[in-house]
Amino acid sequence: MPLRAHLIELRKRLGLAAIGLVIGSIAGWIVYPTVFAILQAPVVDLNSERGQLIALNFSGVLSAFDMQLKVSLFVGVLISSPWWVYQLWAFITPGLTRRERLVTVGFLGAAVPLFLTGAFLAWWLLPKAVGVLTGFTPADSTNLISAQEYLTFVMRMVLAFGAGFLLPVIMVGLTKVGIVAGRTWLGGWRVAVLLSFVFGAVATPTGDAISMLVLAVPITTLYFIAVGITLHLDRRAAKRARAADLADGLADDDLAAGADDA
Template sequence: MPLREHVRELRTRALLATAGLLVGAVVGWIAYPWLFEVLQEPVVALAEQRDDLISLNFGGVATPLDLQIKVALFAGAILSSPWWIYQLWAFVTPGLTRRERWTTLGFLGAGVPLFLAGGAVAWWLLPKAVGLLSGLTPADTANLIDAQSYLEFIMRMVLAFGLAFLLPVVMVGLNLAGLVRGSTWAHGWRWAVLLCFVFAAVATPTADAISMFSLALPMCLLYGLAVGLCLLHDRRADRRDPFAGTPDDGAGGALA
């Protein structure tokens, strides 16, 4: 596919993904009161547990409106995840044969649960992070947490974890598109493990090892699973075309 066609395809997929995001954001706007209660639950539970004054604080006149827009977009990203994950997959693998297009449903069915699982891991870690960070508040003082900073922190965490868990979907998509062979992913496993732990150390809000390993280990396991799927696909492709994996075959062989 020529470069101009790639750019046009990218624009089309981005517009479709954005449209789905906006539709989901409308639902998030309507459900904002319930969503806000859910998002502030770690703070409420911590205040009840410690019997201290720990509460969210709206520091500006326009802050409530700003937060409602951001929470609505956050909800839209989660609700429309099947749609924009499909658009990502359709862009990465535009040249699949009819026989291979069944994998779209298979990896869409894998990508959405992986994204949601990553968000669930982040949500599981958040009460620990809030408790640890707010525990540094000196005695006989109140902890009025800025609502905008708190909610942005939660939303970034959930989305970052969710996107991290999409790693194997992107890896397999690049492999099916003929851009990266499975052997390339396999040879780079040491760097992959290092990057997984670096990402986990940066993405997790606390300095404890449990939080870091809770993200890094699943990412490493998913990387290994994706490598296995890529190698299996390459083996089948090489049987159909014995010259597919040679250095003269273009991008796929060159990257091997």
């Protein structure tokens, strides 16, 4: 595909993804009170448990409105994840055949649950992360957490975990449509393991080894599962290629025999 066509396709996919994001954000705006109550629950619980003043702080006139906009967008990203994940896949693999479109259905069927699983894992770790980080507050002191910083903290964790869990599905999808061979993924396993642990260390803000392992180990495990699947796909593709070559050879022999008879 020429560069111009790639750019046109990119603009198309970004536009479609943006439409889905806007619709999801409108839904996020509607459910904002419930979502915000869930988001601040770890802080409220810590305030009750420790007897210290630990609370979210809106420091400006527009900060509460800005918070609602950002939370709505955040919810929109999660709600519209099936749609924008599909747009990402459609841009990476344009001009799919009918069989490859079926692969897309399988890709979405695996990618969306994995993304949401990663997001849920981040949410499960969030109270622990908040507890560890606010635990450095000196006794008899208050900790008024900037609402904007807190939201950025939560969004970074959730989206990073979700993106990390998407990688294995992308690997299998790229192998299925013939873009990257399974042997290539296998050859890069050392780098992949290293990057998984680096990613785990960066994406988990508490800095402790347990939180890093909670993210890095599942990603590494999923990577090797994906490698096994891609190698199986390689073997199937090679088998089909040999069968096709054999069929072509038999056809050529039949043509030659027919020519000799004539």
